Amino acid sequence: MKCRACRAPAVVEIRRHNTTLCRHCFLGYCRNQVGRAIRDHDMIGPGQRVLVAVSGGKDSLALWDMLLDLGYDADGVYVGLGIDGYSQPSADHARAFARRRQARLVEVDLRQQYGYDVRSGAAADHRAPCSACGLSKRHIFDRAAVEGGYDVVATGHNLDDEAAVLLGNVLRWDLEYMARQRPVLPGGHGFPKKVKPLVRLAERETAAYCVLQGIDYQVEECPMAAGNRHLGYKEALGLIEERSPGAKAVFFGQFLERAAAALAGASAEAGGAVLHPCPSCGAPTSSELCAFCRLVERAGGDPRRRVPVSGR
Amino acid sequence: MEGVKVLLRNPRREVEVEGPVRVVSLLGRLGYRREAVLVIVDGALVTGDATIKEGSQVEIRPVISGGAGPR
Numbered sequence: 001m002k003c004r005a006c007r008a009p010a011v012v013e014i015r016r017h018n019t020t021l022c023r024h025c026f027l028g029y030c031r032n033q034v035g036r037a038i039r040d041h042d043m044i045g046p047g048q049r050v051l052v053a054v055s056g057g058k059d060s061l062a063l064w065d066m067l068l069d070l071g072y073d074a075d076g077v078y079v080g081l082g083i084d085g086y087s088q089p090s091a092d093h094a095r096a097f098a099r100r101r102q103a104r105l106v107e108v109d110l111r112q113q114y115g116y117d118v119r120s121g122a123a124a125d126h127r128a129p130c131s132a133c134g135l136s137k138r139h140i141f142d143r144a145a146v147e148g149g150y151d152v153v154a155t156g157h158n159l160d161d162e163a164a165v166l167l168g169n170v171l172r173w174d175l176e177y178m179a180r181q182r183p184v185l186p187g188g189h190g191f192p193k194k195v196k197p198l199v200r201l202a203e204r205e206t207a208a209y210c211v212l213q214g215i216d217y218q219v220e221e222c223p224m225a226a227g228n229r230h231l232g233y234k235e236a237l238g239l240i241e242e243r244s245p246g247a248k249a250v251f252f253g254q255f256l257e258r259a260a261a262a263l264a265g266a267s268a269e270a271g272g273a274v275l276h277p278c279p280s281c282g283a284p285t286s287s288e289l290c291a292f293c294r295l296v297e298r299a300g301g302d303p304r305r306r307v308p309v310s311g312r
Numbered sequence: 313m314e315g316v317k318v319l320l321r322n323p324r325r326e327v328e329v330e331g332p333v334r335v336v337s338l339l340g341r342l343g344y345r346r347e348a349v350l351v352i353v354d355g356a357l358v359t360g361d362a363t364i365k366e367g368s369q370v371e372i373r374p375v376i377s378g379g380a381g382p383r
Contacts, residue, residue, distance in 0.1 A: 001359045011357045015347065057377065103336050160376070207350055207375040211357050216329060219373060234376055238348060 012208050016246035023212050028208045033200040034066045041183045043195035044124035048151035050074040051192075053095075053141045054105065056090030056218045059156030061097050062206040063198055065213060067154065068101055074154070077144045079137050080109035081225060082117025090218045097215060106148065108140050109195035115301030118224065124299035129224040132295060139292035140304050143283060145192035152187075156197040160203045163235040163248040166255055182255070202248070280304055317362050318342070319371040331366035338364065339372070348376050 001010040003022035010020035014029075021029060038044050050067060054060040054076040067074040078094045081087050091107070109118050116124070122132035144152045156298035162181070169178045187193035198206060210217050225231070240247045277283070278290035280303045285291070293303035316331040318338070335351050335358055340348040351358055362368055378380065 001361055013359050023357075058375070059377070203349065203377060204347060204375045207373065208357060211352060211373075212349060219321055219326065221374075221377070222331050225377075231376070237377070238345060241347060242345060 009213065012205075014202075014205065014250055016202070016241070017156040018245070026208065030201060031066055031070060033311060034063070035070055037183060037200045038070075038195075041195070043112045043184055043197055043223060044072060044152055048073070049149065050152045050154050051106075051145045051148065051150040052076045052136065052308055053153060054078045054094045054157045055115045056093035057156070058207045058210045058215075058217045059158050059161075059198060059203065059217075060251070061067075061093065061215050061217050062096065062209045062213075063154060064103065065101065065215060066209075067197070068103060072271070074246070075106060075148075075150070076103040077106040077108065077141060079140050080107065080111070081133055081136070082109070082111045083119070086218075086220070086222055089220075093217050098158060108144065108146055111134060114296050114299075114303065116296060121205035121295050121299045123297060125295040127295075128228075130228055130230075133224070135295060137288070138168055138280075140281060142283070146190065150192065153192050153194045154193065155196055156198055156206070158201050158203045159204055159249060159252060160234055160237070161195070162199055163237055163252045164230055167233045168229065175263055178255075178259070179265075181255075182260060190277065190282075196299050199252070264297055314367045316366060316368050316370055319325055319369070321372070331368065332363050334360075335362045335364065336360045338370070342372065344372060349374050 001013070001020045002008070003025050003251045004012045004019040005025040006022060008022035008024070011023050012026045013020045016068060027257060044050055050072050052060060052064045052067060052074050054064060056078065064074060064076055076094065078091060080091055080209070089212050097103075109120070118129050118136070121127075121136065122129040125132060125136070141153050141155075144150075165176070166181060169181065183196045183199045185194040237251075273286040275284040275286055278285045278293055280289055280293040283290045283292065287294075296303035315328040316333060316338075318329060319328050320342075327342070330342065333341075334343060336346065339346055339349065339351070339360075346360060350373045352373060353362065353364055353368050
């Protein structure tokens with residue numbers, strides 16, 4: 001196969017665009033898609049400092065790489081989750097990437113800094129491991145960004161992630177979640193602005209980007225994620241995509257274009273809760289103690305430990 | 313005759329198949345959905361129409377976070 005753009009030998013097929021691209025044109029395509037998402041959704045302003053939420057996987061490392069190549073001032077933050085056999089190699093990939101790109105990586109370790117890991121936190125707080133993991137990471141990313149003086153937190157959510165989340169929300173007709181499912185969540189009330197610059201790229205594309213850029217990433221899956229509901233939604237969408245290439249992009253893209261504005265009311269209604277600083281950690285919360293501090297306390301850790309981030 | 317060694321992931325394991333074989337045929341034979349994986353032959357990403365020669369080192373790498381085993 002030849003590259004549709006330059007006729008060099010192709011290395012990647014993109015079925016939803018009915019095209020094949022060579023390495024050079026594919027890397028350009030990925031950067032263009034990220035640049036377009038940033039522009040279209042006003043994600044990152046000139047001179048703003050970005051904190052990339054890095055897991056050591058393909059999406060976050062591809063995102064960090066592209067943001068640096070596009071000239072953004074982007075540091076990374078990695079959370080050690082204490083998952084045996086998984087967290088260590090993930091951290092190694094994040095550190096190796098930061099060294100290679102001479103970028104700054106902030107590290108926070110749940111065991112060392114808060115006295116629990118995902119497994120013990122999930123058990124103590126009666127949550128699924130993925131829920132304890134998500135809660136911990138969101139809290140630490142937010143705190144790291146606010147305390148480090150970053151303007152924006154960028155996460156590696158891709159088109160497949162967003163389409164799968166949307167399918168889950170639609171199946172429950174969860175209007176409140178649907179209203180919040182945007183490529184940009186504005187900051188304020190103690191929360192940083194959050195952006196998803198990969199929403200125009202499928203995860204096969206971010207994986208191919210890493211392979212073609214020589215970025216080593218954590219290929220093996222998190223042992224705690226196997227069989228989760230999100231994966232089931234991805235598999236269902238994968239089967240639809242196989243018959244109708246582009247279906248996922250249309251599903252999510254048209255949601256943003258047609259439905260998101262109509263759902264703004266649901267978001268405003270849900271956003272009515274009065275927030276105050278958590279007495280333990282200072283994070284904004286509508287409860288007496290924020291959900292993160294409750295989890296840490298139940299797991300026997302110390303929620304008052306601060307994320308050690310400082311501005312440059 | 314030397315076959316084609318194929319590295320599979322999640323869990324990591326290796327199988328050997330007869331070569332030469334086209335990428336799409338290999339994926340079909342092993343039960344993988346094309347869009348759920350990348351195929352890397354001797355370190356290089358290849359498209360579905362590529363033919364894998366005997367003696368090649370192949371990796372079938374899932375791309376779906378959350379696991380992408382055979383159908």
